[in-house]
Amino acid sequence: MSPMPVPPFDAETAAAKVQAAEDVWNTCDPEKVAMGYTDDSVWRNRDSFIVGRDQIIAFLRQKWQRELDYSLRKQLWAFTGNRIAVRYQYESRDPAGRWWRSYGNELWEYDDAGLNSRRESSINDVPIIESERRIFGRRSDADRGRDVIDLR
Template sequence: MSNILRPPLPPFTKETAVAKVQAAEDAWNTRNPEQVALAYTEDSVWRNRSEFFSGRDKIREFLTRKWNTELDYRLKKELWSFTDNRISVKFEYEYHTDSGQWYRAYGNEQWEFAENGLMRRREASINDVPIPESERKFH
């Protein structure tokens, strides 16, 4: 295991789980693949919709591709539940494509953390709903 620590560390309490979720929301809203990828173990395993991959390099590639096509991305996460080293969240995010169509995505994620606070597993289920720009919640 890496000697890098990413607090809050497991085992989680309600307060530290909420803080971990807020830190993830804040990081993802930077839309910076390099920064966001550092929150995951080198061998982190992901399922995102129908994509399955592992490793920090693949995470960086995925996030770069994501934010190059999901423009003006804005995310809100909320703690759903937690245990010692696992957190579940529900989330919504909005983005538009280069054609100008806006979407709101709804989803759930299950996270598992290593002892150092880096995420070693992420599973995300996501549904996109086209919306008119006038119905955006997040600006």
């Protein structure tokens, strides 16, 4: 396994960081996801303010109890030094069986060890019908690097 990319980021390491984040989030494993964040990481996720791995884990457990069959695609938007901006889309269904596509932008800040110390996320949800789904499971090798807006 290759070492975790650390700042300062270049185009290759920033893209690798984004793909690694997508891969781990698609596991829907809160503990595994939280290991990519500092012990005191600060999040803003929609209208929630979260601090630290324990709160991240609790938040993600609740998230994936209400966002079932979650499947995510992230794309590098910009980077500089120890910061990365991404845009993303994910699809999920709620416990009542309604499908949603969520569109978001995130701003990430990393410590010197390559752990995410700050995450700012803005997300909009759009109801879809199941036949409109276009994101399924983990990204295939052939799909890696594709622009999220190409997923039509």
